[in-house]
Amino acid sequence: MNRFLTPFLLCMALWLLWSGMFEPLMLAFGLASCIFAALITSKLQVVDSRERPLLIFARMIGYIPWIAWEVVKSNIDVAKRIWQPQMDISPTIVTVKATQETALGLVIHANSITMTPGTLSIDVEPGLIEVHALSADSIADLHNGEMDRRVSKLEGNR
Numbered sequence: 001m002n003r004f005l006t007p008f009l010l011c012m013a014l015w016l017l018w019s020g021m022f023e024p025l026m027l028a029f030g031l032a033s034c035i036f037a038a039l040i041t042s043k044l045q046v047v048d049s050r051e052r053p054l055l056i057f058a059r060m061i062g063y064i065p066w067i068a069w070e071v072v073k074s075n076i077d078v079a080k081r082i083w084q085p086q087m088d089i090s091p092t093i094v095t096v097k098a099t100q101e102t103a104l105g106l107v108i109h110a111n112s113i114t115m116t117p118g119t120l121s122i123d124v125e126p127g128l129i130e131v132h133a134l135s136a137d138s139i140a141d142l143h144n145g146e147m148d149r150r151v152s153k154l155e156g157n158r
Contacts, residue, residue, distance in 0.1 A: 003041070003042040003045065004038050004039065004041075004042040005038075007037065007038040007041040007042070008034055008035065008037075008038035010057075011033075011034040011037050011038060012030070012031070012034045015030045015033070015034055016030070055156060056104065056105075056108075056154050056155065059153070059154045059156075060154065063150055063151075063153075063154055066150060067112055067115065067116075067150075070112075070116050070147070071115055071116055071117070074116040074117040074118050074119070074138070075117050077117075077118060077135075077137070077138070078117045078118045078134060081118075081134065081135065088135055088136070088137075089134060089135060090135055090136055091132065091133070091134060091135075092132070092133050092135075092136060092139060093122070093130065093131065093132050093133075094130075094131055094133070094139050094142075094143075095128050095129070095130050095131070096113075096128070096129050096131055096139075096142045096143060096148070097127065097128065097145070097148060098110075098124075098126075098127055098128060098129045098148060099127070099148055099152050099157070100148075100151060100152055100155055100157075101152075101155060101157065102155055104155075105151055105152065105154065105155040106124060106126065106129075107124075108151050108154060109129065109147065109148065109151040110124045110129050112147055112151065113129060113131055113142065113147065116138075118133060118134040118135065118138045119131055119132070119133045119134070119138050119139075119142070120132045120133075
């Protein structure tokens, strides 16, 4: 039931919020499309039984400001490396640990790495993310595990 109900409720809430349409015909179309989308996601098993997307979205309130600040810091670092040729640019590929227990958590972690300029997730496996980085400094930030801890906290792991 969770595989249907969670995507349906999320889809319906977003549809109502973004459409602003409350006429009976439009509500019926919205309801039908949300049911259809929830049925597809439940059949494809997009939501694992261990995942709780609504809780993860609620916990994002604390994560978004942190990742936004990381993006700003990375932008500044990449800009400095471009404008100051004496700064080291040493492209490297490393594998970092990912302690997320769900596919959604792993995807959030890999996407967070890719969102920060200077790093790119190139391969994802349970427990590991292969990362291409512009410099060794970027990799040092990933190896300290702060992003991994924060994404695991989003999943509900302490």
